[in-house]
């Protein structure tokens with residue numbers, strides 16, 4: 001049996017639902033081998049190592065998030081992650097995508113893990129917010145949220161709880177697990193559910209930054225008020241399209 005065929009057969013017969021979404025990348029040498037198995041990560045565009053332009057002005061999300069916070073967050077914090085991840089990938093894994101590194105991130109440096117997550121998470125964060133964001137409209141995502149969390153209100157309660165119980169810095173997530181079911185959870189620091197080191201595993205659909213740098217100027221210690229305001233910014237059109245491309 002040709003090498004690739006035997007590897008593919010191995011994957012098809014031994015991968016289980018408990019393994020990481022996109023687990024093909026875990027098998028060394030498999031990245032260049034096209035598998036017939038559709039994984040949760042392979043239909044999304046890869047994240048460039050450079051920052052993409054913010055899709056709106058710094059003041060566009062006011063009053064929920066103030067312009068000064070957005071400016072510092074994008075031009076200082078997120079820019080620093082982008083600079084450092086480029087250095088780390090060039091040094092440790094030239095040419096590799098973040099999406100292929102996260103499932104094996106434990107094999108790489110803390111610099112690559114922290115800044116890889118920092119860059120990826122923020123690139124997603126900016127896109128999942130929008131000024132004058134609409135409601136979650138009828139569609140596959142709304143149906144799945146209603147089925148998974150018995151409605152939008154319970155979804156909001158659970159995601160708020162994940163954000164509020166994350167001690168210190170981190171992220172709260174709505175993500176798709178390897179069975180393509182919606183899940184809510186949180187990760188510390190700049191980790192995310194694509195990483196092998198994460199206790200919650202899957203593909204992020206929506207992430208909420210609960211580092212103090214995301215809200216302290218306006219909200220100080222009142223994380224709950226920031227979290228509540230953030231719900232009014234969710235770019236459901238973007239999240240819906242992301243979900244549709246994965247299921």
Ligand code: MN3
Pocket residue numbers: 073077122209211213214
């Ligand atoms: Mn941040």
